[in-house]
Amino acid sequence: MPGAGPRVRTGARAVGLLAACAALVLIAMASLAMGAKAMPIEEVWHGLFHYTGTPSDVVVHDLRIPRTLLGLMVGTGLGLSGAVMQALTRNPLAEPGILGVNAGAAAAVVSAISFLGATSLNEFVWYAFAGAAVVSVVVYVLGGSRSATPVRLALAGTAASAALVGYINAVQIMDNTAMDKLRFWTVGSLASATMETVRQVAPFLLAGALLALALGRPLNAMAMGDDTARALGTHLTRTRIAAMIAITLLCGAATAACGPIVFIGLMVPHLVRAFTGPDMRWVLAYSAVLSPVLLLGADVIGRIVTRPAELQVGIVTALLGGPVFIYLVRRKRMAQL
Amino acid sequence: MNAKPRALRGPGRTSLRIEPRALAAGLLLTAVMLAMAVLLVGTGDFPIAPWDVVRTLLGNGTPADEFIVNELRLPRVLVAVLVGAALGMAGAVFQSVSRNPLGSPDVLGFGHGAAVGALAVIVLFKGDAGEVAAGALAGGLLTGTAIYLLAYKRGINGYRLVLVGIGASAMLIAGIQYLLTKSQLVDAARAMIWLTGSLSGRDWGQVWPLAVTCALVFPLVLGQGRALRMMEMGDDAAAAVGVQVERTRVLLMAAAILLTTAAAAAAGPISFVALAAPQLARRLTRSPGSNLVSGALMGAVLLLVSDWASQRAFGSDQLPVGVVTGLVGGVYLLWLLVTERKAGRI
Numbered sequence: 001m002p003g004a005g006p007r008v009r010t011g012a013r014a015v016g017l018l019a020a021c022a023a024l025v026l027i028a029m030a031s032l033a034m035g036a037k038a039m040p041i042e043e044v045w046h047g048l049f050h051y052t053g054t055p056s057d058v059v060v061h062d063l064r065i066p067r068t069l070l071g072l073m074v075g076t077g078l079g080l081s082g083a084v085m086q087a088l089t090r091n092p093l094a095e096p097g098i099l100g101v102n103a104g105a106a107a108a109v110v111s112a113i114s115f116l117g118a119t120s121l122n123e124f125v126w127y128a129f130a131g132a133a134v135v136s137v138v139v140y141v142l143g144g145s146r147s148a149t150p151v152r153l154a155l156a157g158t159a160a161s162a163a164l165v166g167y168i169n170a171v172q173i174m175d176n177t178a179m180d181k182l183r184f185w186t187v188g189s190l191a192s193a194t195m196e197t198v199r200q201v202a203p204f205l206l207a208g209a210l211l212a213l214a215l216g217r218p219l220n221a222m223a224m225g226d227d228t229a230r231a232l233g234t235h236l237t238r239t240r241i242a243a244m245i246a247i248t249l250l251c252g253a254a255t256a257a258c259g260p261i262v263f264i265g266l267m268v269p270h271l272v273r274a275f276t277g278p279d280m281r282w283v284l285a286y287s288a289v290l291s292p293v294l295l296l297g298a299d300v301i302g303r304i305v306t307r308p309a310e311l312q313v314g315i316v317t318a319l320l321g322g323p324v325f326i327y328l329v330r331r332k333r334m335a336q337l
Numbered sequence: 338m339n340a341k342p343r344a345l346r347g348p349g350r351t352s353l354r355i356e357p358r359a360l361a362a363g364l365l366l367t368a369v370m371l372a373m374a375v376l377l378v379g380t381g382d383f384p385i386a387p388w389d390v391v392r393t394l395l396g397n398g399t400p401a402d403e404f405i406v407n408e409l410r411l412p413r414v415l416v417a418v419l420v421g422a423a424l425g426m427a428g429a430v431f432q433s434v435s436r437n438p439l440g441s442p443d444v445l446g447f448g449h450g451a452a453v454g455a456l457a458v459i460v461l462f463k464g465d466a467g468e469v470a471a472g473a474l475a476g477g478l479l480t481g482t483a484i485y486l487l488a489y490k491r492g493i494n495g496y497r498l499v500l501v502g503i504g505a506s507a508m509l510i511a512g513i514q515y516l517l518t519k520s521q522l523v524d525a526a527r528a529m530i531w532l533t534g535s536l537s538g539r540d541w542g543q544v545w546p547l548a549v550t551c552a553l554v555f556p557l558v559l560g561q562g563r564a565l566r567m568m569e570m571g572d573d574a575a576a577a578v579g580v581q582v583e584r585t586r587v588l589l590m591a592a593a594i595l596l597t598t599a600a601a602a603a604a605g606p607i608s609f610v611a612l613a614a615p616q617l618a619r620r621l622t623r624s625p626g627s628n629l630v631s632g633a634l635m636g637a638v639l640l641l642v643s644d645w646a647s648q649r650a651f652g653s654d655q656l657p658v659g660v661v662t663g664l665v666g667g668v669y670l671l672w673l674l675v676t677e678r679k680a681g682r683i
Contacts, residue, residue, distance in 0.1 A: 166659075318507050
C-alpha cells in the first residue's frame with residue numbers, strides 16, 4: 001500500500017538512489033582493483049583508459065572488466081527477479097533460489113552438457129530459460145498460486161529444488177568428465193567470465209530488466225488485492241504472465257552465465273523496502289542498483305579471504321544470506337507485502 | 338472404511354490399541370520386507386536361489402554360499418533394512434512434529450549437516466570409512482542442535498522449524514560446495530558417491546553401530562507415540578490432556594535426528610525415504626496419526642526395493658542406491674505436492 005510504509009519523501013528517495021549509484025561505482029572500482037593481485041588505482045585506470053598491454057593492463061582488461069560487468073548484470077537480474085517474485089506471490093520469502101527456479105535452470109543446463117553435448121554458453125542460455133520457465137510455473141501452480149501462504153510456496157520450491165539437486169547429483173555421478181566441469185559451474189561463480197559471456201547474456205538481462213521495471217505500477221495495484229487492482233484497470237493475467245517472463249529471462253540468463261546464486265534476490269528487496277516503503281517502482285529501482293553492489297561485494301570478499309585461491313561468489317552469498325533468511329523467519333510477523 | 342479400533346487391556350491400566358487395518362498393513366509390509374531381503378541376498382554376480390538363501394541363513398548352506406551370504410551380502414541387506422527403518426521412523430516423527438507432510442529431514446537440512454561433516458573428513462583429512470561416519474554423525478547432531486536453538490522462540494512452531502531448516506540448509510549446501518571445489522577430482526568423486534547415498538561395500542562394521550542405535554532409539558520413540566498423536570491436534574489440546582509438550586518435542590526431535598544421522602553415517606544421506614515412507618504408510622494403513630511402526634517398515638521396504646533396482650535395472654552399471662531413491666522420490670514429490678495442495682495441507 002503506497003504511503004503506508006515508512007514515510008520517506010520522494011526527494012529523500014531520489015537522493016538515496018543517487019547514493020546507491022555512487023556505492024555501485026565504488027564497489028565496481030574495488031572489483032577491478034582487488035583480486036589475487038591487488039593493484040593500485042592508477043594501474044586500474046591505466047588498464048581501463050590507456051591500454052598498452054602491460055601485464056596489469058591485461059589482467060584488468062581480459063579478466064576483471066568482464067568479471068565486473070557480468071557481476072553488475074547478474075546482480076541486477078537476480079535482485080529484480082527477487083523483487084518481482086515477492087510482489088507476484090505476495091510472499092516475503094520468494095527468491096529464485098528458494099523457489100527452485102535456479103535449480104531448474106541448473107538441471108536443464110546439466111542435462112544439456114551431459115546428454116546433448118552442449119559446450120558453449122549460447123547453448124546453455126536456452127536450456128536455462130526452459131528450465132527456469134518450467135520450474136517457476138510448476139512451483140507457482142503447485143504452491144497454490146493466489147491462495148499460497150509464504151510457507152507453502154517456500155516448501156513447494158524447496159521440495160522441487162531437492163528433487164532437482166538429486167537429479168543433478170545423479171548425472172554428475174554417471175558422467176565423470178561432465179562432473180569436473182559441473183562442480184565449479186553448479187556452485188555459482190563469476191571467475192570464468194569473458195567478454196564473450198557478457199555479450200551473450202546482456203540482451204536477455206537487459207530485456208528482462210526493462211520488463212521488470214515496467215511492472216512497477218501494475219504490481220503496486222495488485223498489492224491492494226485482485227479486486228481493487230482490477231477496478232483500477234490492471235490486467236491481472238497479463239501482469240502475471242509478464243512477471244513470469246521477466247523472472248524467466250532474468251534468472252535463466254543469470255544462471256546460465258555463472259551458475260545458481262542464491263539469496264541476492266531475497267536480501268536486497270527486503271533491505272530496500274525498509275527504506276523506500278512498499279512502492280514497487282522504488283523497490284525495483286533500488287534493487288536494480290543495490291543487488292550488484294551486494295553481488296560484487298560478495299565476489300570481492302571471496303577473492304580476498306582465501307587469497308591466492310578464491311571462494312566462489314555463490315558460496316559467499318549463501319553464507320551471508322542464510323542468517324538473513326533465518327532472521328526474517330524469526331521476526332514476529334514476517335514482512336507483509 | 339476403518340473397522341473400529343479394539344483395545345487390548347493388560348494388567349493394571351496398560352492397554353494397547355489395535356487397528357485391524359493397520360495391523361494387516363504392518364504384517365503385509367513385514368512379509369514384503371523379508372521377501373525382498375531374501376531376494377536381495379540372492380542377487381549379485383553369483384545368483385543364489387531364494388530357497389538356498391533361506392537354508393544358508395538357517396545355518397545349513399554350502400561353505401561357498403555361507404561366505405557369500407554371511408560375509409558379503411547379508412551386511413549390505415541389513416544396513417539397507419536398518420537405514421530404511423531409521424529414516425522411515427525419523428520422517429514420521431518430523432512430519433508429526435512440524436505438522437507438515439514435507440517436514441522431512443531432507444528438507445530440514447539435517448542430511449546436509451551430516452554431509453558437511455563427512456565431506457570435511459573426506460576432503461580435508463582423507464579419512465577412512467569409520468572416520469567419515471563419525472564426521473557425519475558429529476555434523477548431523479551439531480546441525481540438529483543449531484536448527485532447534487535457532488527455531489526456538491517460546492517453544493517450537495512447526496513452520497518456523499521448517500523455514501529455519503531451509504535457511505540453514507542453504508548455508509550447509511554452500512559448505513558442501515566449497516569442500517567439493519576445494520578437493521581433487523578423486524576425492525570429489527568419492528565425496529559425490531557418499532553425498533548420493535550408497536550401500537555398496539557395507540560390512541558388519543556399519544551394521545553394528547546402526548543396529549545398536551536403532552535398538553535404543555526405536556523403543557524410546559514408540560513410547561512417545563501417544564503423546565505425539567495428541568500433539569498433532571495442537572499444542573494446547575495436547576497440554577490439556579497432560580502431555581508435556583516441549584519436553585516431548587525435544588526428546589522426539591533428538592531421537593529422530595539421531596536416527597537420521599546414524600543412517601547417514603552408515604550409507605550417506607539417502608534422499609526421499611524419510612519423506613515418502615510415512616506418507617505411503619499412512620495411505621496404506623489409512624489410520625490417522627504418525628504411523629511410526631508402519632513408517633519404519635515402509636522405509637525398509639522402499640530402500641530394499643531401491644537397492645534391488647539399482648543393481649538390476651540399469652544393465653551392467655551399478656548405480657548408488659541414492660540415485661534411485663532420488664529419481665523415484667522426485668516423481669513422488671511432485672505427486673505429493675499436487676494431492677496435498679488439493680487437500681490444503683501444505
